[in-house]
Amino acid sequence: MALLTPSGAAPGPIPAAAGIGLRFQHHRAVIETRPDIAWFEVHIENYMGGGKPLEQLETIRRDYALSLHGVGLSLGSADGLDADHLERVRRLTLRFQPGLVSEHLSWSVSAGQYLADLLPLPLTEEALDVVCDNVERVQERLKRWILVENPSSYLRFRHSTIPEWEFLAAVAARTGCGILCDVNNIFVSASNHGWDASRYLAALPAGAVGEIHLAGHSLRDLGQGRTIRIDDHGSPVIPAVWRLYREALAHFGALPTLIEWDTDVPPLDTLTDEAQKAEAILDAFRVPQVHARAS
Amino acid sequence: MPALRELQRRFARGMWSPSESGTIEAWIEGDAIAEADRLSIYRNTMTGVITNAMRLTYPVVERLVGAKFFAGAVGIFMAANLPRSAYLNAYGADFAAFLAGFTPAASLPYLPDVAALEWAVAGAAAADDAPALDARDLAGFDPIALEALRLIPHPSLRLVRLTTPADTIWRILTAGDEAELAGITLATEPFTVILHRRTEGIALRRLSELECAVTEPILQGRPLGEALMAGGGIDAVALLAEHLASGRFTRTA
Numbered sequence: 001m002a003l004l005t006p007s008g009a010a011p012g013p014i015p016a017a018a019g020i021g022l023r024f025q026h027h028r029a030v031i032e033t034r035p036d037i038a039w040f041e042v043h044i045e046n047y048m049g050g051g052k053p054l055e056q057l058e059t060i061r062r063d064y065a066l067s068l069h070g071v072g073l074s075l076g077s078a079d080g081l082d083a084d085h086l087e088r089v090r091r092l093t094l095r096f097q098p099g100l101v102s103e104h105l106s107w108s109v110s111a112g113q114y115l116a117d118l119l120p121l122p123l124t125e126e127a128l129d130v131v132c133d134n135v136e137r138v139q140e141r142l143k144r145w146i147l148v149e150n151p152s153s154y155l156r157f158r159h160s161t162i163p164e165w166e167f168l169a170a171v172a173a174r175t176g177c178g179i180l181c182d183v184n185n186i187f188v189s190a191s192n193h194g195w196d197a198s199r200y201l202a203a204l205p206a207g208a209v210g211e212i213h214l215a216g217h218s219l220r221d222l223g224q225g226r227t228i229r230i231d232d233h234g235s236p237v238i239p240a241v242w243r244l245y246r247e248a249l250a251h252f253g254a255l256p257t258l259i260e261w262d263t264d265v266p267p268l269d270t271l272t273d274e275a276q277k278a279e280a281i282l283d284a285f286r287v288p289q290v291h292a293r294a295s
Numbered sequence: 296m297p298a299l300r301e302l303q304r305r306f307a308r309g310m311w312s313p314s315e316s317g318t319i320e321a322w323i324e325g326d327a328i329a330e331a332d333r334l335s336i337y338r339n340t341m342t343g344v345i346t347n348a349m350r351l352t353y354p355v356v357e358r359l360v361g362a363k364f365f366a367g368a369v370g371i372f373m374a375a376n377l378p379r380s381a382y383l384n385a386y387g388a389d390f391a392a393f394l395a396g397f398t399p400a401a402s403l404p405y406l407p408d409v410a411a412l413e414w415a416v417a418g419a420a421a422a423d424d425a426p427a428l429d430a431r432d433l434a435g436f437d438p439i440a441l442e443a444l445r446l447i448p449h450p451s452l453r454l455v456r457l458t459t460p461a462d463t464i465w466r467i468l469t470a471g472d473e474a475e476l477a478g479i480t481l482a483t484e485p486f487t488v489i490l491h492r493r494t495e496g497i498a499l500r501r502l503s504e505l506e507c508a509v510t511e512p513i514l515q516g517r518p519l520g521e522a523l524m525a526g527g528g529i530d531a532v533a534l535l536a537e538h539l540a541s542g543r544f545t546r547t548a
Contacts, residue, residue, distance in 0.1 A: 048382045049421025050450070051492055072381020078300035085381055110303035114378040115310055116344040117337050122322075126299050155333035156324040159296040226327050230336065 014039050014065050014099035014211070016254040016286065018278035020271045021069075021261060027056040029268045030064075037275060039065035039099065041258050045072050048088050057096070067100040067211070067258070068093060072114070075134045075148065076107030076121040086141055093142050100211055100256070102147035102180045103138070105131065105168060122157035123167045128174075131167075135175040147210050148172070149180035152188040152217070152231030164189070165203040178210035181252070183245045184237065188217050188229040201248050209252045214245060214278060215260040234263030236274060242281070249285040257282060297322060310338050311374060345373050348383035352417040353390060355468045356410050359403060368397060384421045388414060405481060408461035412488065415453035416465075419492045422451035427542035442520025446513055446544045451492035454502075454514065458485045462499055491543050498541060505529045510538070 017038035022030065024046070029035075040060065047054050060066075072085055093101055106118035121127045131148075139145055150168055162170070172179050181204060190197035216235030220228050237245075237259070249255070259274040297305070302322065309316030313335070320330035349369045350357055357365040372393045378386045391410035400406050427449065433441065460483050467475045487507045490499045502510060509531045512522035523531040538544060 045381055045383070049384050050423040051420050054424070074381070076299075078298070078303055082380065088382060107303060108381065110300075110307040112379055113307055114381050114383075115307055115337075115341055116348075116378060116381075116383070117340040119306065119337060122299065122302060124296075124299070130299055154336045155330070157302070157322050158324050159322065222328060222332060224327075228328060228333075228336070 012065065012097075012099060014067050014256040016256055016282065018275040018282060019065075019067070019256060019258050020268075020275055021258055022060070023262070023265050024053060025265055026268045026271075027053070027060065031056060031059055033268075034063065035268060035272055037064070037272060038279075039067065039256065041067040041069050041100075041260075044068045044070045044089055044092055047092055061096055066096055066098045067102065067256070068096060068098040070101070070103045071118065072108065073103045073134075073138060074107045074109040074114075075103050075105065075131050075138070076119075076127060077109045077134065078107075078130050079110060079112075081134055081137055082109060086138065089138075090141055093144070100147060101142060101144065102149055102211065104149045104151050105164075105171070106151045118151045120151065120153040120155055120157070123160040123162040123164060125161070128162065128167060128170055131171055132174045135171060135177050139175065139177065145177055147178040147180035149182050149213065150185050150189070152182075152185040152192075152229075154192055154228060154230075156193055163203075164195075165200045169203065169205050169208070172205060172208040177208075179204060179208045180211045180213060181209045181248060181255075182213035182215075183248050184213065184215045184217055184241050185231060187241050187244055188231045191229045197244055198247060201244065201251055204251070206252045209255060212245065212248060212252075212255050212257045213260055214241065214257060214274075215262075232263050233260050236270075237277070242277070245278070246281060249281065253287065254282050254285045309334060310341055311377070313338070342370060342373065345369070345378060345383070345386070349373075349387050349390070352384070352387050353410055353413045355413055355465050356390075356394070356406060358468050359406060359409065359464075360400065364399075368394070368400065371397075384417070390414065405459035405461050405464060408457045408459045409464055412455050412457065412461050412465050412490075415455045415488075415490055416497050419451040419453055419490055419497050422449075422492060425450050425545040428539060428544040428546045429542075430536060430539045432546060433539075442518060444519045445516045446519065447516075447546075448514050449491050449543055449545045451497075452514070452543050453490050454507075454511070455488045455490070456485060457488060459483060462488050462501065466499070489543070491541070493542060503529075506534055509534055513538070513544075 015038050019039035019041055020037050022040040022042050047057055070089060073081060104118050107121060108115045108117060108119055135148060148171055150164060168179055171177060186197050186200050190200060214237045215233045216237055217229050217231045220230050222228060257278045259271055259278060261271055305318045309319040316334055323330040323333060346366050346369050372390060376389055391407045391414060394400050394410050395407040459481055460479055463479055487502045488499055489502050490497055505526050506529060509522055509526040512525055
């Protein structure tokens with residue numbers, strides 16, 4: 001199996017620094033210009049074939065720390081996980097030995113149909129059991145812990161009984177998984193549902209948060225003064241989300257922080273500029289190196 | 296209160312068919328923004344993601360019919376061919392067959408062939424990697440052992456049977472020179488294209504009927520001696536040498 005061959009010299013853990021979500025259109029620029037970026041994250045589903053994308057990622061992997069981010073495992077499926085998909089994720093995880101592996105608190109598969117979006121869960125005890133079972137199965141199969149990300153959402157179910165922040169904390173506590181705190185998603189969902197974004201952040205268990213995501217979103221006008229925020233990853237991070245990011249760092253300390261941009265992907269320079277903004281904020285929260293003297 | 300499995304079944308139905316979203320809407324918290332509008336945000340993302348995946352697999356079909364027509368055709372196709380996996384590279388296998396029966400596209404008789412070719416190209420591009428077998432690997436075999444040998448095609452190797460010059464259309468549009476399309480003669484005898492992935496990209500070549508008669512048994516794992524006899528008058532050994540030099544076969548691990 002070609003896919004089981006591990007990469008060569010591979011930088012290991014993801015540093016508490018700013019990284020970029022790597023998309024195909026920037027592979028060549030990264031390989032040719034070796035930009036000064038601390039780490040990259042890719043969508044696992046984009047590398048599930050062979051050929052050029054995989055080969056280029058191998059090359060990039062030799063010089064950069066890498067995180068694998070999934071959108072297709074459907075951790076919230078009551079039917080359980082798609083064994084074939086989990087196997088593809090396992091093989092890529094073995095091959096690339098990523099510093100982090102993450103997925104979403106959402107579902108996208110029912111009765112064998114893939115619904116191609118991160119769909120919202122009713123936040124109930126039943127759903128909590130389902131998510132925890134699925135996260136445990138992934139962690140057993142991959143033989144490593146994963147991070148679970150809070151999604152952006154546009155609707156809530158009437159029978160939800162658990163606030164999303166408590167749900168996420170419970171998944172982490174019960175399965176030992178970490179939390180990927182998407183600050184933009186908190187802002188979007190809080191705005192769409194009338195939650196208090198600061199309270200959401202403060203309620204997450206600091207020790208469990210292993211990574212932060214930042215992205216742009218858009219404000220859609222539905223007429224008659226009604227608006228909804230759409231997490232489309234197609235623009236720069238807005239000032240209010242940068243402010244919330246500072247709050248997150250104050251709670252959690254400096255953490256690996258990813259800039260995501262998926263719609264109308266701009267030149268790599270635009271992304272490195274965004275990453276530098278995050279880097280400048282991270283600097284203020286990095287614990288100064290203390291050189292203890294042996295007494 | 297619905298069980299999660301029931302909720303997900305109903306939600307899926309409502310995603311594909313807005314007229315069936317009543318049940319799920321009753322479970323959604325509503326306010327100034329109607330439940331149906333909230334649901335349609337997810338529906339739009341879903342159809343957008345799937346359409347985009349199809350666009351990546353069928354770029355030449357899209358150029359031939361235009362973005363709007365393409366999105367419309369894909370919308371009808373996806374409702375009848377729901378994705379079964381989050382690995383969307385593997386989605387859209389039946390698009391050529393769908394286009395063959397799609398009346399609004401009937402004025403473009405070559406469209407199903409172009410789709411069939413693009414499906415093969417996309418499959419080749421995403422196929423697993425494997426080391427190529429070359430002529431030197433066969434150097435140690437004596438003639439009798441060589442005749443009994445069965446070769447393994449490279450995972451990216453595909454044969455596509457075409458009845459229109461879809462390969463020429465594909466080449467022209469992939470190179471971006473649409474003006475050349477005007478010079479194409481559509482009438483042609485059915486023929487076969489062999490394609491596979493090389494370092495520099497996807498390599499396509501037409502096979503004559505006799506070349507096909509030699510190549511097909513090799514691909515089916517028949518002994519080389521038997522396959523090489525099937526070519527009638529052609530230089531089957533030279534064809535085999537070309538197959539090997541192009542990297543169309545792979546070494547066993």
